[in-house]
Amino acid sequence: xKNIHTIPFCAAVTAFLFFAFQHEVAAKGxxxxxxxxxNLVIQTSENMKRLNDSHQKxxxxxxxxxxxxxxIIIRKTPLPGEPSYVEALEQKLKIIEALRVDEESFQLxxxxxxxxxxxxxxxxxxxxxxxxDHHFSSIQTFQQINALSNPNNYPAFQQxxxxxxxxxKKKGGGIRLPALFQTNPLLSATFSIVSTLFAEGDNAQKExxxxxxxxxxxxxxxxxxxxxxxxxxxxxxxxxxxxxxEDCLALFTEYTKPIDYLVQLDKCRKNDDWDAVxxxxxxxxxxxxxxxxxxxxxxxxxxxxxxxxxxMNRLLDYMDKYSVFVNEGEKYYRKFNVIVSNxxxxxxxxxxxxxxxxxxxxxxxxxxxxxxxxxxLSELKGSKLKDLLYGLPEN
Numbered sequence: 001x002k003n004i005h006t007i008p009f010c011a012a013v014t015a016f017l018f019f020a021f022q023h024e025v026a027a028k029g030x031x032x033x034x035x036x037x038x039n040l041v042i043q044t045s046e047n048m049k050r051l052n053d054s055h056q057k058x059x060x061x062x063x064x065x066x067x068x069x070x071x072i073i074i075r076k077t078p079l080p081g082e083p084s085y086v087e088a089l090e091q092k093l094k095i096i097e098a099l100r101v102d103e104e105s106f107q108l109x110x111x112x113x114x115x116x117x118x119x120x121x122x123x124x125x126x127x128x129x130x131x132x133d134h135h136f137s138s139i140q141t142f143q144q145i146n147a148l149s150n151p152n153n154y155p156a157f158q159q160x161x162x163x164x165x166x167x168x169k170k171k172g173g174g175i176r177l178p179a180l181f182q183t184n185p186l187l188s189a190t191f192s193i194v195s196t197l198f199a200e201g202d203n204a205q206k207e208x209x210x211x212x213x214x215x216x217x218x219x220x221x222x223x224x225x226x227x228x229x230x231x232x233x234x235x236x237x238x239x240x241x242x243x244x245x246e247d248c249l250a251l252f253t254e255y256t257k258p259i260d261y262l263v264q265l266d267k268c269r270k271n272d273d274w275d276a277v278x279x280x281x282x283x284x285x286x287x288x289x290x291x292x293x294x295x296x297x298x299x300x301x302x303x304x305x306x307x308x309x310x311x312m313n314r315l316l317d318y319m320d321k322y323s324v325f326v327n328e329g330e331k332y333y334r335k336f337n338v339i340v341s342n343x344x345x346x347x348x349x350x351x352x353x354x355x356x357x358x359x360x361x362x363x364x365x366x367x368x369x370x371x372x373x374x375x376x377l378s379e380l381k382g383s384k385l386k387d388l389l390y391g392l393p394e395n
Contacts (some may be wrong), residue, residue, distance in 0.1 A: 215349035258307040330371035
């Protein structure tokens, strides 16, 4: 009785490669359509479970057949319709060889699935890094902080300065306000107070102007250092994200080196060259299958698989680095939120605090939400995707 699974090594590899090629062709254009990490995790889990279930079912069938053959071999005298003693021995040896070949084939399919899903993950991570890059490029932190921390940007101070300049002109002598007046908040405050105290006009008007200037001076002096902290730490995050972006480009280059795909990630993305990546994967695994069937080239086969495994380890390291950056970024923005929410005299001086301060608060709140939802790899909690990429299917 001939079993369809009792096939020699080369035939098993050929069958695997045909199945893999058909699966790859059907998936072209779809392999890289994952729109979210959640979808990628679900898809990877389902594909891995399907592959593992099929493998386990085949192993179960072979185990049953081996038990049947063992009974025939023990009896030595077959029943009607059963293979002879010698035929039973031959079939058992073929099944044992097929089990060895199938395990190699299964591991190769599993490696292919893990590697391909890892490549999809790199693409998805790069899109997230680009979103972060756009985030840091679009926020108006510098403009907002510059407007908030310099008293000379406030209408009351500008009016006061104009009065001082007019008086200096009337007195003659070519005296001008120092350039530092425009950049140093303490110096600006001093000149403005002096100007208000010795200005012409009734006392009621002076008191009103003095209250306005006092609020502006209080806000700019109290918040100057804190606002600068927000600015410089935002710049730090921006530079760190640029480094993360460069690391992602380097990761893709190293990841695709074992499949001899030499186009950089940004160019691959720009030219929508993902089908060429799939072709490179297909060719690489065909070569591995061919080398595995040739005892002389078995070392080449082993080296190819080691290189692919090492590439996936690089990906896992990058995932850790990305997650650390996003977690730290959220903490920074929560710190900024505490800073802008704790100006003591905000209620009393609400009329003098410019709208840009409110805009800054909104930008910070929005950034916290993005770091906590859009950028964070929440699906990686509990190392779920890591387990999948290491080839550990869910039960």
